[in-house]
Amino acid sequence: MVGKRVTLTLDSTLDSVNSAEESATRFAAGAGFDEDEIARISMAVREATINAVLHGNAYDPAKKVGFQLERTRDSMVITITDQGQGLDPNKIPDPLAPENLLKQSGRGIFLIRAFMDEVQIRQLHPGTELKLIKHVPGAAGDNKEASQ
Amino acid sequence: MKANTRQVNGVMIVDLSGRITLGEGSVILRDTVRDLVGKGNKKILLNLGEVNYIDSSGIGELVSAFTTVRNQGGELKLLNLTKKVHDLLQITKLYTVFDVKDDETAAIKSYK
Numbered sequence: 001m002v003g004k005r006v007t008l009t010l011d012s013t014l015d016s017v018n019s020a021e022e023s024a025t026r027f028a029a030g031a032g033f034d035e036d037e038i039a040r041i042s043m044a045v046r047e048a049t050i051n052a053v054l055h056g057n058a059y060d061p062a063k064k065v066g067f068q069l070e071r072t073r074d075s076m077v078i079t080i081t082d083q084g085q086g087l088d089p090n091k092i093p094d095p096l097a098p099e100n101l102l103k104q105s106g107r108g109i110f111l112i113r114a115f116m117d118e119v120q121i122r123q124l125h126p127g128t129e130l131k132l133i134k135h136v137p138g139a140a141g142d143n144k145e146a147s148q
Numbered sequence: 149m150k151a152n153t154r155q156v157n158g159v160m161i162v163d164l165s166g167r168i169t170l171g172e173g174s175v176i177l178r179d180t181v182r183d184l185v186g187k188g189n190k191k192i193l194l195n196l197g198e199v200n201y202i203d204s205s206g207i208g209e210l211v212s213a214f215t216t217v218r219n220q221g222g223e224l225k226l227l228n229l230t231k232k233v234h235d236l237l238q239i240t241k242l243y244t245v246f247d248v249k250d251d252e253t254a255a256i257k258s259y260k
Contacts (some may be wrong), residue, residue, distance in 0.1 A: 014170065014171045017170065020240055039232065043203065046169075047203065047204055050170055050204070050205070051205070054170070089159055095240065096241050101241060101242070101245060102211055102214075102215055102245070103208075103211070104208040104209070104211055104212045105204070105205075105208050107204040107207055108204045109209070110240070110244070111204055111236075111239070111240075114239050
């Protein structure tokens with residue numbers, strides 16, 4: 001599994017959100033995560049893809065979503081890019097603040113951060129790249145696999 | 149996602165099943181609650197016992213349903229949260245916003 005990589009270019013549609021989620025679920029299962037962690041990873045990927053399709057590319061058929069799953073020696077790394085206006089991580093409102101608690105939207109990035117070990121947000125000018133990282137528990141087993 | 153509505157002692161109970169996510173699931177929930185409120189129903193109980201997945205859009209729809217009913221002078225409560233939905237509401241600090249019940253009979257009696 002180490003070194004395995006899946007790269008897709010997705011349309012800016014709801015179907016792409018479901019496809020990305022399903023791909024991440026299968027990949028996480030193959031990487032050896034337990035059921036709860038697979039659910040967290042899948043949801044984080046769903047939220048990140050929604051951000052790319054809805055808030056980034058705004059369903060624009062001319063704009064694509066880049067989607068990559070990678071299994072490194074100790075982690076699963078998911079990279080999602082859009083071609084939108086860009087997301088400034090410093091301007092994301094805190095959904096837990098009392099004045100935001102009853103807002104209908106604004107929880108996606110918060111949930112991604114809650115469910116992943118590391119989240120990196122990079123502005124691409126234009127667009128945004130989200131890199132989601134989940135460490136594989138007991139990754140020492142990977143060394144064994146890698147040495148075979 | 150499916151939504152079936154029934155009335156028990158003046159409380160409209162909406163039995164939801166499946167996924168409440170961006171797209172169809174959220175729309176069904178929104179339309180169902182708006183329809184109930186539009187017909188003058190002010191006591192609404194969302195039974196989430198068969199909801200196995202909800203995303204941020206679904207959470208937003210629950211919040212929207214809650215405020216819509218409240219703004220009409222009514223009460224929207226939640227019943228039978230699955231562990232995943234319970235955990236999500238905890239993480240997002242919404243568990244204390246919603247009135248959450250785990251027994252239907254007690255939930256019905258709790259309405260004023």
